[in-house]
Amino acid sequence: MNYHLGILHLAHLLVSADGHISDEELAVLRQIQREEDMKEELVAAFVRKAEVTKEADLYSDGITYLNECSEGEKLCAFVHLYRLAEADSSIHVREVRFLLYGVKSTNVDFDDVMAAAKINVPEDISVPRCSDRMRKPLPGS
Numbered sequence: 001m002n003y004h005l006g007i008l009h010l011a012h013l014l015v016s017a018d019g020h021i022s023d024e025e026l027a028v029l030r031q032i033q034r035e036e037d038m039k040e041e042l043v044a045a046f047v048r049k050a051e052v053t054k055e056a057d058l059y060s061d062g063i064t065y066l067n068e069c070s071e072g073e074k075l076c077a078f079v080h081l082y083r084l085a086e087a088d089s090s091i092h093v094r095e096v097r098f099l100l101y102g103v104k105s106t107n108v109d110f111d112d113v114m115a116a117a118k119i120n121v122p123e124d125i126s127v128p129r130c131s132d133r134m135r136k137p138l139p140g141s
Contacts, residue, residue: 002065003073004038007080008046009062010102013055014084018092028087032080063105074106078113 011032015025033043050058066074081102085095103110 001042002068003077004036004042005046006062006065006069007032007036007077008038008043009050009058009065010077010081010098011084012046012050013058013062014081014095014098016055017094017098022088024087024089025084028084032084036080063102066102066106071108074108075112075116078103078106078108078110079117082113082117 011029015021015029032038053061066077069077078099081099085091085099099113100110102108103113
């Protein structure tokens with residue numbers, strides 16, 4: 001559940017970063033939720049929380065959730081977030097900063113995120129399918 005909550009928190013901030021949530025971003029976000037089998041109750045509870053929580057607190061909570069995940073899960077989460085940032089064909093400077101601060105805060109290598117994003121792109125959807133292999137702890141972690 002930490003994995004799902006981490007994605008939800010950071011995805012919410014990412015799509016809100018440029019002040020406009022595009023239809024493409026919403027579609028990718030729904031695809032991530034389906035792909036990761038996020039329960040509707042969890043998503044609904046998060047939406048209620050996001051309505052009354054400060055941005056800084058959402059960020060802090062999201063990073064805390066992801067830091068409780070395996071290295072593979074953190075990488076997978078940032079692959080989703082990277083694809084989400086690309087969804088509307090323009091990456092705002094706040095989205096770039098957000099991604100860079102997030103990977104630094106979770107000790108994920110951004111080059112690994114970009115490499116994983118490139119090798120996990122199915123042709124028929126706009127977000128990667130994070131395999132079970134990516135979710136398992138990485139060697140040495």
